Amino acid sequence: MLELSWPWFLLLLPLPFIMYFLPKAKPKGDGIWWGNTEQLVNHQDGKAIPKRPALRYACLLVSWILLIFAMTQPVWLGEPTKVTPSGRDLLIALDLSGSMQVTDMALNGQPANRLEAAKSVLSDFIQERRGDRIGIIVFGSKAYLQAPLSFDTKTINQLVQEAQIGFAGEQTAIGDAIGLGIKRLEDKPSDKKVLILMTDGANTAGRVQPQQAAAFAASQNVKIHTIGIGADSMIVQSFFGPKAINPSSDLDETLLKNIAAQTGGEYFRAKSTEDLQAIYQTLDALEPTPAEDIWQRPLTSLFHWLGLGSIIFLGLALLASKQLTLNSSFFHKRISRKGGQA
Known part of the structure; x- marks a missing residue:
């Protein structure tokens, strides 16, 4: 079905015909004047010069019609097409701070940093959420809305894959990310507000304290599930040879557990890519809220x-x-x- 957004432009269609029938200007002086060179005739041969005014006018007319349309x-x-929403509005807050570049994960048997592992698992999670509205918040030193709540999971997934470490700064503003999530969910029904917060560190930036943000989220019926990402053991090369360290020493698990408990959510610990996959399978099992079908x-x-x-x-x-x-x-x-x- 064809639909015209600005149909009033069709009023311009007869303009060339109006111009054609307007009185034509007459030349001044005694010189011989031809309105068109195709009127000239080669008297020596008795044949007219090859003319193409009809073709030219036809092309101009078609060009004008196409331009107007x-x-x-x-x-x-x-x-x-019918879209059956599950009734869930999920906001995912993804940490893009500098520590997310630590290579303590694995993808397809190859070393990968935390953000690469998170984006890979998120991609599968988002693709399975057809019928849900999903939004993305990215945070570092500040929190930003990467994608508003939308049924367009393909575009949401693309925006997730475009996120890069350092886009939002090098530090970690957990409280600001929660505050932004509450703001984006404030107009939603109380049984549909869900925020999934993924981070690998502690709150080191931002204007809002995470505990205060969590208390406000609880008052607004926003359920927050928190995920702490990062391995608990990693071999690095030092001056004295290989050495085992804990790359997640900065992870504030106590804070993440308190945020989840205060808002009625759950805390998950992801020490590997497989752990992340299992966590999102658990989150995927959340009971949907019934909603009416949407036709698009x-x-x-x-x-x-x-x-x-x-x-x-x-x-x-x-x-x-x-x-x-x-x-x-x-x-x-x-x-x-x-x-x-x-």
Whole structure:
């Protein structure tokens, strides 16, 4: 089904015909004047100069029509499809601080940093959430909304994959991330507010204290599930040889447990990519809130195709006009040569 966003532009369609029937300007002086060079005739051969005004006018007319229809912003409405939402609005707060680049995870048997592991698991989780509205918050020294709540899980997943360490700063503002999540969920029903917070450190930045943010989240019926990511043992090379260290020594598990307990959520510890996958499978089992079906119709814009067609026909008209000009020049040369011989 075709739909025009700005149909009033169609009023411009008859403009070329109006211009055509307007009185034409008359030349001044005694000189001979031709309105069009195609009126010239080669009397020596008794044949008219090759003319292409009809082709030129036709191309100009088609170009004008396509341009006007492009200006109406036409869109093609596809067949309606049914989306059955589960009723869950999930906000995922992802830590992008500098510590997320620690390589203590593995993907497909290869070493990977924490963010790479988190994005890989999140990708599978988001793709399975068809019918849910998912939003993404990224935080470091500050918290930002990467993607608002949306049913478009494909776009949400793409935005997650584009997130990079340091985008939001090098520190960790857990309280600000929770505060932003509460703000984005404030207009939602009380039984649908869920925030999943993933971090590998402690609160080191931000204007809001995490405990205060958690208390406010509880008062607003926002359930927060917290995930502490990072291995508890890692072999590094030192001056004296290989040495085992705890790369998650900065993880504030006590804080994350308190936030989850205060808001009615759960705390999870992810020491490996497999742990992350298991955690998100658990989160995926949350009971949905029933909701009505939503009908959506895909929209396909036709503006660029019509605009391209208008440019092509305009070019053809210019090409026909150029050919006519070349023919006229050739005719004038022959007339001049004939006059010289006389």
